[in-house]
């Protein structure tokens with residue numbers, strides 16, 4: 001029977017909720033800080049600068065949104081599938097708790113994660129499962 005200690009699960013949940021809070025607080029508020037002013041006094045000279053800022057900010061927002069997805073999905077797995085939380089989705093071995101404490105949204109153990117990124121990078125590492133980190 002797989003299952004992490006309640007204590008570790010609680011710690012992971014706290015970590016996830018804190019991260020969720022941070023991400024939600026950062027939110028989209030930075031997209032256009034001049035919006036209020038701009039609507040009162042249209043100033044076309046500032047437009048290119050504002051658009052550049054929007055591109056940068058929306059990229060940041062996209063990264064935040066991806067992390068938000070990971071954090072929310074981890075919280076929902078924690079809520080709905082508690083018994084399997086922290087189990088590698090690839091090899092079904094427990095993910096090290098040290099890794100989970102740092103990255104509670106991790107879905108794969110280190111060897112599987114590395115194997116996946118190796119595949120993406122187009123090369124293979126042999127015996128990945130043989131070494132223990």
Ligand SMILES: [Zn+2]
Nearest residue numbers: 088091109112
């Ligand atoms: Zn694995």
